[in-house]
Every structure is written in structure tokens, then in C-alpha cells.
Amino acid sequence: MAVTREALLEQWEQPAFWRCLTIGDGLWMLLAAAGSILVWWLYRSYMDGYEIAIQAGSTLGLIAWGLYWKPVRLLALAVAVLATLALWRYGADYALRHSDFWLKYFLESQVAFMWMSALYVLATVTYFVALLGRSDFIGKTATALTWTATIMGLTGLLVRWRESYLLGADIGHIPVSNLYEVFILFALITALLYLFYEDRHRTRAMGGFALLVISGAVAFLLWYTFDREAQHIQPLIPALQSYWMKIHVPANFIGYGAFSLAAMLGVAYLLRSGVEARWPDGLLARVLPPLELLDDVMYKAIALGFAAFTIATILGALWAAEAWGGYWSWDPKETWALIVWLNYAAWLHLRLTKGWRGTPMAWWAVIGLLVTLFAFLGVNMFLSGLHSYGTL
Amino acid sequence: MNETAAHQSDHRRTLGWVLLEFFGSMNLAITLLVVVAVASAIGTVLQQNQAYPDYVLKFGPFWFEAFRRLGLYDIYGAGWFVGILAFLILSTSVCLYRQVPGMLREMLRFRANVQARSLRGFHQHAEWRLSDHGLDATQSAVTEVLRARGYRWRAHDGGEHRVVAAMKGRYNRLGYLFTHAAVVMIGIGGLLDGNLWLKLKEWRGEIVLETRDLAARDIPPASRLAPGAVPAFRGNVMLPEGAAANFVFVRARDGFVLQELPFAIELKDFQVAYYDTGQPKSFVSQVLIHDREHLGEQPMEATIRVNHPLTYRGYSIYQSDFGDGGSKLDLRAWPLTVARLEPTEAKGTVGSSLKVGGSNGALTLELDDFRLFNLLPEPDARPGERKFRNFGPSIGFKLRDAAGEAREYFNYMAPVQLEGRWFFISGMRAQPGEPFAYLHIPADPNNSPERFLRFNARLRDSDWLQGILARAVPVADESQEYRRDLERVRLSLVELFAQGGTAAVAERAKTVVPAERLREASALYLNILRDTLAQIFIEVLREEGVDVEHGVGEREETFFQRRRVGAVRAAELCLALLPATERFSTGGGFRLAGYPQWWSQRGLHRLCFIGHRCLYHVLYFASPGVGLAGDRGGDDPADSGRDRQPPPSRICP
Numbered sequence A: 001m002a003v004t005r006e007a008l009l010e011q012w013e014q015p016a017f018w019r020c021l022t023i024g025d026g027l028w029m030l031l032a033a034a035g036s037i038l039v040w041w042l043y044r045s046y047m048d049g050y051e052i053a054i055q056a057g058s059t060l061g062l063i064a065w066g067l068y069w070k071p072v073r074l075l076a077l078a079v080a081v082l083a084t085l086a087l088w089r090y091g092a093d094y095a096l097r098h099s100d101f102w103l104k105y106f107l108e109s110q111v112a113f114m115w116m117s118a119l120y121v122l123a124t125v126t127y128f129v130a131l132l133g134r135s136d137f138i139g140k141t142a143t144a145l146t147w148t149a150t151i152m153g154l155t156g157l158l159v160r161w162r163e164s165y166l167l168g169a170d171i172g173h174i175p176v177s178n179l180y181e182v183f184i185l186f187a188l189i190t191a192l193l194y195l196f197y198e199d200r201h202r203t204r205a206m207g208g209f210a211l212l213v214i215s216g217a218v219a220f221l222l223w224y225t226f227d228r229e230a231q232h233i234q235p236l237i238p239a240l241q242s243y244w245m246k247i248h249v250p251a252n253f254i255g256y257g258a259f260s261l262a263a264m265l266g267v268a269y270l271l272r273s274g275v276e277a278r279w280p281d282g283l284l285a286r287v288l289p290p291l292e293l294l295d296d297v298m299y300k301a302i303a304l305g306f307a308a309f310t311i312a313t314i315l316g317a318l319w320a321a322e323a324w325g326g327y328w329s330w331d332p333k334e335t336w337a338l339i340v341w342l343n344y345a346a347w348l349h350l351r352l353t354k355g356w357r358g359t360p361m362a363w364w365a366v367i368g369l370l371v372t373l374f375a376f377l378g379v380n381m382f383l384s385g386l387h388s389y390g391t392l
Numbered sequence B: 001m002n003e004t005a006a007h008q009s010d011h012r013r014t015l016g017w018v019l020l021e022f023f024g025s026m027n028l029a030i031t032l033l034v035v036v037a038v039a040s041a042i043g044t045v046l047q048q049n050q051a052y053p054d055y056v057l058k059f060g061p062f063w064f065e066a067f068r069r070l071g072l073y074d075i076y077g078a079g080w081f082v083g084i085l086a087f088l089i090l091s092t093s094v095c096l097y098r099q100v101p102g103m104l105r106e107m108l109r110f111r112a113n114v115q116a117r118s119l120r121g122f123h124q125h126a127e128w129r130l131s132d133h134g135l136d137a138t139q140s141a142v143t144e145v146l147r148a149r150g151y152r153w154r155a156h157d158g159g160e161h162r163v164v165a166a167m168k169g170r171y172n173r174l175g176y177l178f179t180h181a182a183v184v185m186i187g188i189g190g191l192l193d194g195n196l197w198l199k200l201k202e203w204r205g206e207i208v209l210e211t212r213d214l215a216a217r218d219i220p221p222a223s224r225l226a227p228g229a230v231p232a233f234r235g236n237v238m239l240p241e242g243a244a245a246n247f248v249f250v251r252a253r254d255g256f257v258l259q260e261l262p263f264a265i266e267l268k269d270f271q272v273a274y275y276d277t278g279q280p281k282s283f284v285s286q287v288l289i290h291d292r293e294h295l296g297e298q299p300m301e302a303t304i305r306v307n308h309p310l311t312y313r314g315y316s317i318y319q320s321d322f323g324d325g326g327s328k329l330d331l332r333a334w335p336l337t338v339a340r341l342e343p344t345e346a347k348g349t350v351g352s353s354l355k356v357g358g359s360n361g362a363l364t365l366e367l368d369d370f371r372l373f374n375l376l377p378e379p380d381a382r383p384g385e386r387k388f389r390n391f392g393p394s395i396g397f398k399l400r401d402a403a404g405e406a407r408e409y410f411n412y413m414a415p416v417q418l419e420g421r422w423f424f425i426s427g428m429r430a431q432p433g434e435p436f437a438y439l440h441i442p443a444d445p446n447n448s449p450e451r452f453l454r455f456n457a458r459l460r461d462s463d464w465l466q467g468i469l470a471r472a473v474p475v476a477d478e479s480q481e482y483r484r485d486l487e488r489v490r491l492s493l494v495e496l497f498a499q500g501g502t503a504a505v506a507e508r509a510k511t512v513v514p515a516e517r518l519r520e521a522s523a524l525y526l527n528i529l530r531d532t533l534a535q536i537f538i539e540v541l542r543e544e545g546v547d548v549e550h551g552v553g554e555r556e557e558t559f560f561q562r563r564r565v566g567a568v569r570a571a572e573l574c575l576a577l578l579p580a581t582e583r584f585s586t587g588g589g590f591r592l593a594g595y596p597q598w599w600s601q602r603g604l605h606r607l608c609f610i611g612h613r614c615l616y617h618v619l620y621f622a623s624p625g626v627g628l629a630g631d632r633g634g635d636d637p638a639d640s641g642r643d644r645q646p647p648p649s650r651i652c653p
């Protein structure tokens, strides 16, 4: 094969990273940085050095994320606008949540969570309708619903953060301190992970499956709210008053979210391979996501989740050393976190070094969800320990 | 890959190689991962480190013994578990040892000395011909492309051919490297951080665990560790406000050793703050560090909070638990099994013990704890509702008889509203692990337990009872004899009831009545008993000064009797339950109502000290010659800490 040098260069040319940046990228970076600085300026009196560092780090992370995956920009913008609107309507009066139109119907955190819940459930159904009806338009609707739900949920979390300070300066804290709050975080993170893979792989076929686990979380959340009245903002016990909470909990939930997503893809995998064996020409065999895709995304999700979970566990140990005076005390939550970690470590080793693929790994991912679920809920329900901030 | 395989076949199958192969094998690693996971899970389901008798009860003697041998009661400390962990670490280390050199080579070195032929042998290859250029121009074309795609490259001149080797993504390997190295490091750190050093010393016979309940200054040298004798430890000491200690207790199995510190720590002040909801908001200790060698005469002041330990000379100091350090209590004690109307008055401070009289000999009253708040789940909550209520102050105390047997009590000092009525709640248990059995004593209109206590005392006063019963209004056609019999029956029924509750009455019926009439007779007995109790109660009310000529009011009635189903805890029932609670008790039950003269969150003070150094320091201190000088306990004025026993090992801020 004979080619000219120019042809070769042209074919392979790829400019350096910074030269790829567009005006849009620049604007994004500026806007995100400006927003973050504004937030710091407004709330700096509540922050210590660690917290400022965490904010700076998160801002850099957000900027990088937005450069890597463009839809994040719109998400961030929408959430920022809505949250600002809520904060503005609130002013300094928590009681306004009952009277102000915007707060009462859209932006008060409970209300925002209700919107989020409804939209996620709707999106789940829509994804399945789109899958079976093979309608691109309905599929797009489902994606839009999921994005909107995520925007409402994130807004709700930010507003709740502010509301906790409106309740009392000594009560205010980031809303990741109990089971109710982390359940919302879980739904949001799982949704974002899914949306990322949807965008990257240009297929909506996995949507219904991914959103199924989110709908499960929503069902739990509603039960927890209406039956257990767990939605009230509680002050922090001394052990939780630490900047560590801001890192430790989100890192754990990236892990949980990714593992759950992988498990749902495992379900889809098993379904598809079962269907293919029995009715190779049926509708399901045509519309369900292809096996290689599922296998691939499942692996990526578990790898990502594993990395996050490793970091979260190590950070948890560091926090434990500060709060309880020991890195590891075999507290049930700690132990189950270890079990989850070991489980996925074994999964990854089998895949990476033994080359296992397909059905057994899909089964394992599904069983992994049961293990994860026990660590998440079972421990709170059946076992007691130092980590019992979210009893049922 | 090919290269490593060739590399390995060079090895002769020595034992070392076989071992290396075994430990580095992926199958072993995966098996270990799963085994550790399963074993850890067992430890969370089976409660760890309970008292052995509890396990016997739960599993029966056979399984108890089997589980004990397996070490299931302290699984994370069991030899086999630690062994498996060690294997996991070993296996990871071997894996690292075998992979890292190859990986580093791949990361750092460009494999530029290859032949075109072997390149063509690669599965993935492609060929182009840049016909219009010479060697240099071709090379620069290729390298430009590579650079644009983010590759690093190296050229190798082989005479008439040139090889350009390039690579990208070499840092992906770091993920593997860091995770595996971290597992090894954390594992080793865990071993160093634990009681390993102590075990080593014990094994070498340099230290003996102390199992007796001794004061710090009486602990023999064999059970003392000088400062710096072990590179890492984790211990506790309890300090009341104003006291200091220059040692901590290090727990191990069923005993402890005393670890001396090169400085003394004094607790100046301890404060707990609460939110409006009653939940704790902060625990703050003001401490002074006395260290003549490093600080001179002037002690160093410091504050310890949860999440903000104090680190001094490599020792990290945490708060781990607290209790009452000497609230002053005014006490009134009513013996529940004796016909005494007036309580015994006593004064005491929490942490001290008093001598009190009991019905069979002297008792020691140990005042263990006073709590200002008791935030507990709301008992009247709907099922599933998560509500909490502050049950107010409580005191915990023990009554110990001459033989050393103790009963533990937990009394709420203020009345508690349950189902719309007010009660004094008093818990008692005979064994430390048991749940408390609670007695609900109805409060009288003065919000005091006195009416009930007087009622109870009167039930045990035969002379008084006889007088009352004799006064019962005679019914016209009753014979003298019948009346005397009835009086006797009533008296004995009340006595039976006072000693054994309704159960004793039913039991008596069984012994005196033939089986076919038993039901009828028991019902009759109980009716008579109730009538009599009601009469006694009215008499008690009269003594109290209540006007009972026109019958008792609704309030008095509810005080005495169960009226609704569900509202079960009336005086009558409380009395019926009393003997059951009492049965455990050796020396007569006491109810203590304590009214502290000053109560505040001060005085609650037990500060635990965990000497513990982070990993870097462990390594630093491990080097010889860094022995830390320090004075031994004993006469040092700083050595006045309350040091009766090693405090609990569980750290729970």
C-alpha cells in the first residue's frame, strides 16, 4: 500500500489537547470556576481549610467532567439556576416553604424529590415502551425524563443542604448523613452513570433495565418517607461532624451506583441470552441490547465502581482513625464493605486474568447486587454497630 | 507473554519455585478472596466476644464447643482467620514480585531491537509504503504522527533499517500496581497496628497479662510496659475531672497490661452539649499535658473533640467513652419487701459505694451512673413511626450482698407518661448481659411513688392488716365463726399475694381444692383477694387524708385498677408483678429515688486514652535507640487517676 506522507499525516493528525478546546469549553471553565468562587464567597464563613480544599477539588473535577462529557454542562447549569432560584425565594426564612409558589410546588427539597421520584418511574416505563415499540421518539422522551429527574434530584439535594442551615447554623450539613439522604444520592449517581453509557454507546436499549433499580430505590424512598417519616432533617451527632463525610459517602455511592448498574445489565444479559436460545427470531431477541455491549458496559461499570469503592474504603479507614481511634474495628458496615470489595475483586480477577465472560459473570454481577444490597440495607436492618446512622 | 513463559521454563522445579508458583497462582488468590469474604460475613452475623454462657444457651453444649474450637466467637482474632489474611497478603506480594519487573520494563523500555520478520509475525500489524521519501523523512513522518496521537517514541538505528518504537497508556499499569501494593501495605500496617508487639513480648515471656482487678500502682512490674517498650499500642484510661494519669491499660484477651506514658495527661474539664432534640451535639475535653522533660514546669493545654484527637509526641489521644464522674445524689431507699413506711435517707456520689441494711444482712450500694438525659424510642409511637422521647434523668446502681452477688438497677427518676398515665420506671436484672425487667410504679397525684410504696408496705404489715380486716362491716346473718374464717382466709391470701403474686394464690388453690372445683375456687379466691386489696387501698387513701366516705374518685380508681384492656400497669398489677421481679433479688428490692443536688454535664467524666501512632511513626519508633524515657507511676502526684479497672475496649463516641 503506497500512501503519501501528507495523506498519512492527514489521516492521523490530531491536534494537542489544548488546541481542541473550543470557545464553549472556555466558557464552561470560566462559568464553573466563577460559580464556585461565588459559592465560596457566600459561604466561606462555614468552611474550614479542608472544606475549601474539597470545594476546589470538586470544582476542578466538575470542570474536567464537563470537558470530558459535554451534557454535564447543561446539567450543572440547570441545577445551578434552579438551586439559585430556590435560595433566592427562601432568603433566610425556612417557613416560606409553605407559602412561596416556587418552593411549595417545585423547589422545596421534599417536593423536588417527589418530582424526581415520579419522573424516574415514568422514565422507566417510557424506556421499556420505547424498547418494545422500537420508537426512537419515545426513547428520546425517556432520556429527557431521566435528565429532568436527575436535575430535580440534584437541585433537591442542594436545596436541602441550604435548608439544613436555615433550620439552625449548628444543624446545617451536607445532605449525605443518613439513609434517606444517601438513597437519593444513590438514585442520582446510578442515573448519571447510566446516562453516560447511553450517550457513549448511542443506545437506549439498556435504559429500562438501569432505571428499574432506580425505581426500586424510589419505591424504598417513598416507603421510607410516608411510612417511617424519615425525611426530616436531623442534626449531626459528633462523630459525623467532619469534612470527611463530604468525600467518604459520595465515593461509596459511586461504587454502589456502578455495581447496581452492572447488575441490571447482568439481568439484561441473562434475559437476552435466554431469549436468544429459545426464540432466536422473536421480538425480544431483536430489541434487547446486544450481548457484547452488555458485557462490555458491565465490565466498565464494575471497574469504575471498584476503583471508587477502594478509595472510599481507604478514606473510611482514615476517617475511622480520626473519629474512633482505629483504622479498622470490624464494625458490621466496615466488614460488609470489605465483603463487597472482595467480591468484586474476585470478579475482576476472573475476568481480567482468566478471561471469563458472558453468562457466569452476568450471574455473578447479579449476585453481587445482593451482596451490595445487604451491605447497604441488610446491615442497617439486621446488624448493629458504630455505623448505624440510618436505622430502618 | 511469550517471553515470561520462556523465562519460566528455564527454572528448574525447585521447591522455592513450586511455592512461588502456588502462592502467585490466580486460583489461590480468588479462593482466598472468597474465603475471607465468607468468614468475615460469619463474624457479622454471629455476635462476637459475648460472654461464653450466652453462647452455650444459644447453641447448646455440643455446638458451643465446636464453634469455640473454630474460634468463631472472636473470628477476626482467630489464628486461622489471621492466617488466611496473611496468605492473601503473601499471595498478593508474590504476584507483585512476579509482575512488577516485567511491567516496569514494559513501562520504561522501548522494545526497539526487533526484526521486521518478527513484527510481521504479530497478529495485529499493518504495512504502508512511503515511496517518495528517504529514511529520515519517513522516520520524521512516522514520529510526527505518533506524537500527534500522544505516543512517546524512541528510534533505534539498525544500519539499513530503522525501528521506531512507541508507546502510550503506560500509566494504566499504575492502577494495578497501586491497588496491589496498597493491599500489601494495608495488610502489613494492620499487623503492626494491632496487638502484634504485645503478643510477641508475651510469647517471649517478657510480659505477663494481669487478670486481677488491681489499682494501677499495685500492678507488678511483669505486667508493665515502659514507654517505648512496644512501638504501637492502643489503650484506655478513665479520668475523672481534675485527675491525671501517666499510663493506660492495654486490653488483651481476658486481661490487660499497663503501658506507661512518657507524660501525664490531666482532665481539666469535660462538657457535653445537646441539641434541642436531646441528641448529643458535642463532647469536648479540656486537657493538660504534663511533661517536664519536654515542656518544663508549664503544662500544655489542649482540647480534644470527636474527630479532633490530640497528637502529642506521636501519641494520639482520643475521647472514647464517658460516664458520670461524681454527681452528688440525695437518695431515698425503700425496701420493697419489708413493711417499712418511711424511706432510708442516704447521700452519695456517683462512683462511690454505701453500706445499706437489707432484710438478710448488710448490702453494698454501688452508685454507678447518673444520666441527665435518656433519649429513647417513643413507646407510644405508632408501629413504624420513628420518634424519640427524653425520659429524663436516671441512675444506675448495684446492690451487692456479702457474698459478692450483685443485682443491677436502672431507675428513671422522673415519672414517665405511658398511655396517658404516669409511672416511675424501675429496671432490675441479676446478670449483666440480661435485659432489664421493668416495674412500672404508678405515680400518685403528687407525682410521687409514695402512695404506691405505702400501699406496698401496708400489705406486708400483718398487725395493721388484721386491724383493718377486723373492721370490715359485718353482714347481718353471718356467724362469728364464719367471719373469723373469712378474715383468716383474707389475711393469708394477702400475704400470699404479697410474697408470690397471683401465681402463688393460684398455687395455693391447687393444694387445697380438688381438681374438679379448682376453677371455681380460684376465681373465688381472686375475687376475695381483689376485694381485700381494694379495702386496703381505701384504707391507705384514708391514711393519706383523702376523703373516701363517698367512694373513691376516678383518679384513685385508675391508680389502683386496670380499667381498660391495654392500660395494664395499675397498682394492682404492679404489685402482682413485684414478686417476679423480686425473685432474683437476694436482699430485698430497693427502689431508689435520687435527687441530685447539682446535676450538670460536668462531673460526667471518663476520658479514655488511646495511645496509638500512625503507621509512619510505628516504623520510626521501631528503630532501636529511640527509647523514650519516662517516670514510672507510683509516687508521682500525677498518678492519681481513678484506676480501678481497665475501661471497656469498645470505642464509641
Ligand code: HEM
Pocket (backbone or CB within 6 Å): A176, A177, A178, A179, A182, A239, A240, A245, A248, A249, A252, A253, A312, A313, A315, A316, A317, A318, A319, A320, A321, A323, A324, A327, A328, A333, A334, A335, A337, A338, A375, A376, A377, A387, A388, A389, A390
Ligand atoms: C474503615 C472504615 C469505614 C468503612 C469501610 C466504611 C464504609 C461505608 C460504606 C460501605 C458506606 C455506604 C453506605 C451504606 O452502606 O449505608 C458508608 C456510609 C457512611 N459512612 Fe462509612 N465507612 C467507614 C468509616 C466511617 C466513619 C469513621 C464514619 C463516621 C464517623 C463513617 C460515616 C459514614 C456515613 C455518615 C455514611 C452514610 C450514611 C448512611 O449510609 O447511613 N464511615 N460507609
